[in-house]
Amino acid sequence: MRAVRHSMLCIWLFLSSLISFSLPSIAAxxxxxxxxxxxxxxxxxxxxxxxxxxxxxxxxxxxxxxxxxxxxxxxxxxxxxxxxxxxxxxxxxxxxxxxxxxxxxxxxxxxxxYETHLAIAVKQQGYLSSIKNIFTNTKLWFVLGIAFIAAGFVGGIYYLLEHRVNDKLYSMRSKFAQMVEGFILGLLFITKGPFNYYEFKTLTGRVLTVLLAVFTTFFIASITAILASTFTLGLISSDIKGPNDLANLSVGAKAKSTSSLFLTSHSIVHRSYESTNDLLEALNNNEVEAIVADDAVLKYLIKKAKEEGRYKGLSVLPYQFEKQNYxxxxxxxxxxxxxxxxxxxxxxxxxxxxxxxxxxxxxx
Structure with a gap:
């Protein structure tokens, strides 16, 4: 009987040790x-x-x-x-x-x-550089070109409809001067909004004015939004619209980080720094034109630095790419x-x- 009890005890100890071995625990x-x-x-x-x-x-x-x-x-x-x-x-x-x-x-x-993305930080340019970049911004000139073409088209239609019967809107004697008046009318129509329909003498002109009233309302809102975005980004950096634009710039990234690996995989030559603080210092001192790092980290560090009166010219661009999971x-x-x-x-x-x-x- 004693031998049976001893055998049962041995089996129980063996099973207990087996269970504890198969279920390891940090707490244990x-x-x-x-x-x-x-x-x-x-x-x-x-x-x-x-x-x-x-x-x-x-x-x-x-x-x-x-x-x-x-x-x-x-x-x-x-x-x-x-x-x-x-x-x-x-x-x-x-x-x-x-x-x-x-x-x-x-x-x-x-x-x-935590989920974030990679982002690009740059140093805001001086006023002269910003003005230069605004006037060399291709997007700005494209938008202005569209506005002028639309103004010429609208002005041309009203000129054909009204220049013979509307002495108030077309008061000049020469044909060329009246065409200039028509362009000015179209430009005002596009940028300011619709005229009162009773300013026009012909029924077609009045109907067209009512129809264009809806179109120009949305057109002006769209143009305003595009121009506001263009001027805002022009004050930050008109040259960088995303990671593909970094190839022609001097760029910095933290050594052995995912941002460094991203730049390397896209054949973008860059300088390596030991920490994000070193990156921000290099950008602030104009050692590099842009830096790439995690969006959340960049925004936090720049925000805290600005609260302390440092890095006031640094900004994170509104372009996120390459999702990161921590x-x-x-x-x-x-x-x-x-x-x-x-x-x-x-x-x-x-x-x-x-x-x-x-x-x-x-x-x-």
Missing amino acids: SNSTVNVGTYHCPPFVIESESQPPEGLSIYLWQQIALELGVDYNYSHHELGELLEQVSDNTLNIGVSCISITPEREKVLDFSHSF GLVIENNSPHREKLNRALLKIRNSPEWRQTLNKYFADK
């Missing part, structure tokens, strides 16, 4: 999790006197609380961080790290917790990924997460 580990970070406001904000903070730090702290693990932080540059997670020196990397196929070959990622970097084939992802999804659905997003991206 007594070791401290080594968390690597690198400075990337507003996702990781580091200082010499304070522990790191930011959106990614908040996310990790809530995950660690949910899983019941202890951890410590260590600071790294991006390349070093990825290498140390890859060789298991670090257990997890926390910052604004984009999930890419190349990185997935040697690393694991959590689910995405995730936490974890050891390759990590057995803890499922537990971490469940905790991450739970936190992302919480009101506290939305409040934290508003804290760092209130103007988005």
